[in-house]
Amino acid sequence: MIALIDYKAGNLTSVVKALRFLGADDVVVTQKPDDVLRAEKVVLPGVGHFRATQLLEDVRLTQAVREAVAKGAPFLGICVGLQWLYEGSTEAPETAGFGHFSGQCERFPAEFEGAELKSPHVGWNSLEDVRADSRLLRGVEPGSFVYYTHSWRAPVSADTAASTMYGGAFTAAVERGNVMGVQFHPEKSAETGLKVLRNFLEL
């Protein structure tokens, strides 16, 4: 069973649809810690404000995810779900992140190298520096395009599995052990996105 955490931030239809299309029959959309604890895999999707992740702590889901991850269940955070894996975000400084990866998520700068930088970053951008040992990005070629829509981004670190250039490099995908995240929307990224989700399902 795959637990897809619903924290009331946006539309989960597309993610559920993509997972089912790839053959995951047992997807449970849930807010219950018990479902997360008994799940084989956990997905945290999300569009919206970082503040919405506060609900995870409030309904004891953070602790459930900590236990599930410690037991070895693969975890995938999408968009704000990736950002939550870091220590926090300047979008909602009072809300703590999961802290699995170090660093803070910050807003795109208004200017980069002397030119105005539009924000949000919306559209198809390419994956660069794809880490060869990434299980999530197995078979994904550098230069493959994925779909983004976001205004905050995570910094590049040793755990970065791929980066994307927009106002400098940011973390497109992050992975250490069984904990993974993608800033882009795999459910909206055509064949490349489906490949990433398939890799996750096959873990």
Added chain:
Amino acid sequence: MLTKRIIACLDVRGGRVVKGIQFLDIVDAGDPAELAHRHAAAGADEIVLLDITATHEGRGTLIDTVKRTAATLFVPFTVGGGIRSAEDAEAVFTAGADKVSINSSAIARPELIGEIGASFGAQAVIVAIDARRGERGVSDAEVYVSGGRKPTGRGVVEWAKEAEQRGAGEILLTSMDTDGMRNGFDCELTRAVSEAVQIPVIASGGAGSAAHFAEVFTVGKADAALAASIFHFGVTDSRALKAEVAAAGVPMRLPC
């Protein structure tokens, strides 16, 4: 590198894609789900489904069409036409849309922009603006509603800025002066709006060739461009179009 987007638009009435020339001679152009998939497979970066059904009964058909189209579509999918409330928006999101496009209803009640955004995020709200140049040209371009029939007295740039401030995620700007003419987009108007807002601007109206797309991305500073009729009946497909636009130096997603 962030690429410019080519968006395929399907006008749908009574569950079928229709194509008209200047709102006349409307002919059947096929099944929405089938055409959406064909466009996505041919490299369209996004699909917009615009419901031009005027009747209440048509809404049920629309939801069914959205469901069928979204079922196996894995690129961003926008639905517009007749969305007057947050409940209308929720119904199409639940059916599988990623974004909604609102037009007359946003002018009538601008709070709607924020209401949909509060539940589904700003990225899910596109404010569509139908614009016509005034006597002084771009500087007094005016917003029209009700399918381009009613002038509102509102300036295009000023309304685009208000829509952004109220939480719109993108602006879909259609020039009524160039629409359907296939002589190119209104680059001057597109640029004026694009420079006035931070959010992406999708240009629409007037696409006739690859050179027109290249021009609206460079001169018009558009982030995306939308075309409907040129994609139907095999006039051209996105892959061929994108290859030509890329050859003109514009970053494009060229899969396959």
